[in-house]
Amino acid sequence: MKLIINGEEQQIEAGTLAALLAALDYEGDWLATAVNGDLVPRAERAQTALNDGDRIEILAPKQGG
Amino acid sequence: MLTLYGTELSSRLLLGTARYPSPAIMEAAIRASGTGIVTVSLRRETAGGGRGGQFFETIRALGVHVLPNTAGCHTAKEAVLTARMARDLFATDWVKLEVIGHHDTLQPDVFALVEAARELCADGFKVFPYTTADLVVAEKLLEAGCGVLMPWASPIGSARGLVDPASLISMRAHFPDVPLIVDAGLGRPSHAAQAMELGYDAVLLNTAVAGAADPIAMARAFAAAIDAGHEGCRAGLLEPRDMAVPSTPVIGKAVFA
Numbered sequence: 001m002k003l004i005i006n007g008e009e010q011q012i013e014a015g016t017l018a019a020l021l022a023a024l025d026y027e028g029d030w031l032a033t034a035v036n037g038d039l040v041p042r043a044e045r046a047q048t049a050l051n052d053g054d055r056i057e058i059l060a061p062k063q064g065g
Numbered sequence: 066m067l068t069l070y071g072t073e074l075s076s077r078l079l080l081g082t083a084r085y086p087s088p089a090i091m092e093a094a095i096r097a098s099g100t101g102i103v104t105v106s107l108r109r110e111t112a113g114g115g116r117g118g119q120f121f122e123t124i125r126a127l128g129v130h131v132l133p134n135t136a137g138c139h140t141a142k143e144a145v146l147t148a149r150m151a152r153d154l155f156a157t158d159w160v161k162l163e164v165i166g167h168h169d170t171l172q173p174d175v176f177a178l179v180e181a182a183r184e185l186c187a188d189g190f191k192v193f194p195y196t197t198a199d200l201v202v203a204e205k206l207l208e209a210g211c212g213v214l215m216p217w218a219s220p221i222g223s224a225r226g227l228v229d230p231a232s233l234i235s236m237r238a239h240f241p242d243v244p245l246i247v248d249a250g251l252g253r254p255s256h257a258a259q260a261m262e263l264g265y266d267a268v269l270l271n272t273a274v275a276g277a278a279d280p281i282a283m284a285r286a287f288a289a290a291i292d293a294g295h296e297g298c299r300a301g302l303l304e305p306r307d308m309a310v311p312s313t314p315v316i317g318k319a320v321f322a
Contacts, residue, residue, distance in 0.1 A: 006109040025113035030121050032107060032150035037142075039149040057109070059150055061121035063091070064106025064134045065081030065221070065271030 001052040018045040020056065032059045067266055069244055070159070070191040070212050072130065074101040077261070077291050079132065079246065080284070081271025088123055090280050095127055098274070098284035102130045104161055106137075107151055132193060134161040139174070141181035148185050160185065161215070161248075161269075163195045171221040171249075175202040179209060186210030195248050198232035200239055207243065214240065215248035215269060218260065222272045224252025227259055237264045254283075254290030261294025262302060 003010055003020070014020035017033060017040055033040045034057040040048050050056075067074045080100040085091035095103060103124060124131060133151035138144040141164060148160040164181055166174025173196055182192050186209050194206050198216040206214060216236055219225035227233060228250070237245060247260040248269040257268045268291060277283035 006111075026110065027113070028118040030118040030154060031110060032154035034146060034150060037146060039146065039153060041153050057150075059107040059154070060110035060118065061124070061154065062106045062108040063081075063083035063085075063120065064104050064136055065083045 001050070003050065004053070004055045006056070006058055014050055016046055017048040017050060017056070020050060021045065021058070026058060030061055033057065034059075067244070069102075069193075069267075074130075074267075075099075076101045076288070077267040077295055078257075078288055079104065079248075079267060079269035080274065081269070082120075082124065083271055084275040085280055088120070091275070092123055092127065094274055094280040094284040095129065097281045097288070099288050100129060102132050103127070104132045104134050104269070104271070105155070106134050107147060107154065130159070131155050131157055132159050132161050133157065135163050135181075137165065138163060139165050139177075141177040141184070144177070144181045145184050148181075148190060149188075152190070158189055159191050159193065161193045161195060173197060173217070175199060178202070179205045182206050182209040182211055193246070198229065198236045200236060203236060203240060207240075213244045213246060215246045217249040218247050218256065219250030221249045223250050224273060225250055226252055226256035227263075230259070230263065233260070233263055233265070254286045257287050258290040258294035258297075261291055262298050264298050267291075 003012055014023050036055050067077050076099045078098055078100045079102045080095060080098050081104045082091055133155050135144040135147040138147055144162060144164045151160060152158055162181055164174045164177040166172050175197060178194055178196060182194055185192050192211045193213050193215055194211050195215050196202055203214055219228040244266045246267045246269050247265050251257055251268060251270045252273050260268050274280050274283045274287060
């Protein structure tokens with residue numbers, strides 16, 4: 001299916017957000033996720049089903065002022 | 066002792082983590098500054114990257130409080146979502162709320178700022194709003210539930226210092242019991258000392274330290290200036306006078322002519 005991940009369109013099969021993170025080799029505890037403009041808390045990624053055309057943001061801690 | 070949202074802090078400096086020459090220099094500068102609060106951001110992570118995790122492990126090891134920002138957000142909606150993602154990631158309800166209104170000056174969009182502050186305060190966040198020295202906006206932010214206000218000194222990264230001290234003096238006078246932090250635009254330790262002499266509770270800065278030739282020494286210099294300004298304010302500053310007032314007593318002066 002088509003997903004827009006951090007602004008880039010990709011063809012990838014993933015049933016849930018947790019499965020997508022694993023398929024794309026996102027590692028570690030320090031990630032924050034949103035689907036279609038809504039936060040998906042860490043604890044809910046495994047239950048969050050993805051649909052064709054979903055917009056997914058995967059963020060991490062970075063330097064800031 | 067500075068108290069922000071019930072947290073006591075021995076340092077009156079809040080320090081950013083961006084633009085240092087290297088992670089090691091950032092870490093050493095944070096230690097040298099004595100700060101108890103550092104600001105961080107959230108940005109897109111590349112697949113299989115993990116660099117954000119490495120950065121954050123360094124910060125965690127320092128044992129300081131983390132204040133996530135919403136830098137770069139231009140709408141209330143973006144800022145609210147970023148704050149919620151930050152709370153999930155960093156496990157803190159603190160957020161430095163920035164909603165940028167102008168590309169050149171990075172001036173806050175105070176209308177969207179108040180809107181976002183209302184939503185986040187109602188959702189349990191402890192909001193540190195990056196704002197202007199406008200008193201009406203300040204009132205609205207306090208009504209929204211903010212327990213701290215952070216007016217700018219001058220545009221972010223400009224190093225121009227306090228371009229409108231009269232407005233900052235007015236803000237201090239109007240809100241004697243609200244923790245006020247000067248955020249943005251400071252370039253020199255003397256700027257920080259000036260803000261503290263005006264009675265501000267703390268300063269937040271980043272580029273002035275990170276962009277110095279020696280960030281570690283500059284972190285120490287700002288810490289010293291902040292302490293000096295704070296002590297000076299508490300000690301009671303003399304008002305300027307138009308004419309000279311001799312400091313040495315005139316009585317008892319010898320007459321030689």
